[in-house]
Amino acid sequence: MKKHRSLLILTGALAVLVIVYLGLGSYNRKQEQKEAETAEENTVTVTDISDLQEISYQYEGNDFAFAKNEDVWYYTKDKEFPVAQSYIDAMATAFGNLTAVRELKETDQLSDYGLENPKYTIHLKDSEGTETTLYFGNAVEENYYMTLNDKEKVYTVSGTSLDTISYELNDFLQKETLPSIGSANLKQVTITENGNQTVYDSKEESQKEDLAAIAGGFGAASFGTCVEYAVKDEKLASYGLEENEKIKIEAVYEDDDKKEQTLTLNIGKLDESGSYYYVQLDGSKMVYQxxxxxxxNMLNKGE
Structure with missing residues (x-):
C-alpha cells in the first residue's frame, strides 16, 4: 500500500513538473515574441529604397560611382571594368535599407558630431530619379553619427554599413575562374609552342606520369593579380601574348556531369620579378599573373 501511495506521489510530482516545464516554454516563447515585436516597433528606419540605380561616394581620396543597367551594376568611369556584382549589391542593401541604432531627440551643432564636414558622403538615386544623400560623421564606439539630405535629424548607425565601401577599385574587379581539373578528370593536354605541338593523353600508359605532373599544375592554378582587364591587341606583345610568342595549353577534361570540356589557356612571358607568368584565357581581354x-608544371617543365 505504501509503495502504491509513493508511486502516486511520484506520478503526481512528475505531472506537475511537466506542466511547469510546458508553462515555462510557453512563457519564454511569448516573451521572445514580445521582445521581437518591441524591437521592431523601436526600429528607426533611415532609408527604404528598394530600387537603387546609382551609388557614388569618395573613399581614401578616390571617387567611386556605380550605376545599374538592366539589373547589372557597372563602373561609370569605365564600363569595360568587370564589376563584382555582390560587392555593389551589398552596398545597395546597406545604404538603401538603413536603420538607426537610435535617433537623437535633442541635438547640438552638426560640428559636434563631425557632420559639418562629414567623413563620408554617399549619394543614392532610385529608378524614379529621387536622390538621397547620406552623411557620416564621428565614430561613437562601434557606431557613427549620421544624417541625411537636409540634415534636420541626427542618428547613430552601425559602422558595418561603411564596411561595404572600404575597398580599392581593384577589390571590385570580378576575376574569371578556372574549372576544377586534376588527375581524375584530365583526359588530354595539347601544348603548342613555337609552332610545335606536344600531346599528352590519359590513354597512353607511358604518359601517365607526365599527365599527373600537368594535372598537379592545373590543380594548384588560380588567377593572381589582374594586370589588364581590357587589354588592347597592340599591348599583347608586352606580356608575351602575341600569337607568334605565346604558348597555348588546351586541356580536355570531364566536368561534374561527365561531359568533356576544353579549357584553352595562353601563357606569356615572365614578369620583371621572374616569379610570375602573364596568362590569359583564350578569347578573354583579361591578363593575369x-x-x-x-x-x-602545367607545361610539364617542372623540376
Missing amino acids: MGKEVVE
Whole structure:
C-alpha cells in the first residue's frame, strides 16, 4: 500500500513538473515574441529604397560611382571594368535599407558630431530619379553619427554599413575562374609552342606520369593579380601574348556531369620579378599573373 501511495506521489510530482516545464516554454516563447515585436516597433528606419540605380561616394581620396543597367551594376568611369556584382549589391542593401541604432531627440551643432564636414558622403538615386544623400560623421564606439539630405535629424548607425565601401577599385574587379581539373578528370593536354605541338593523353600508359605532373599544375592554378582587364591587341606583345610568342595549353577534361570540356589557356612571358607568368584565357581581354612553378608544371617543365 505504501509503495502504491509513493508511486502516486511520484506520478503526481512528475505531472506537475511537466506542466511547469510546458508553462515555462510557453512563457519564454511569448516573451521572445514580445521582445521581437518591441524591437521592431523601436526600429528607426533611415532609408527604404528598394530600387537603387546609382551609388557614388569618395573613399581614401578616390571617387567611386556605380550605376545599374538592366539589373547589372557597372563602373561609370569605365564600363569595360568587370564589376563584382555582390560587392555593389551589398552596398545597395546597406545604404538603401538603413536603420538607426537610435535617433537623437535633442541635438547640438552638426560640428559636434563631425557632420559639418562629414567623413563620408554617399549619394543614392532610385529608378524614379529621387536622390538621397547620406552623411557620416564621428565614430561613437562601434557606431557613427549620421544624417541625411537636409540634415534636420541626427542618428547613430552601425559602422558595418561603411564596411561595404572600404575597398580599392581593384577589390571590385570580378576575376574569371578556372574549372576544377586534376588527375581524375584530365583526359588530354595539347601544348603548342613555337609552332610545335606536344600531346599528352590519359590513354597512353607511358604518359601517365607526365599527365599527373600537368594535372598537379592545373590543380594548384588560380588567377593572381589582374594586370589588364581590357587589354588592347597592340599591348599583347608586352606580356608575351602575341600569337607568334605565346604558348597555348588546351586541356580536355570531364566536368561534374561527365561531359568533356576544353579549357584553352595562353601563357606569356615572365614578369620583371621572374616569379610570375602573364596568362590569359583564350578569347578573354583579361591578363593575369600566375605563379612560375604552377605554370611550369602545367607545361610539364617542372623540376
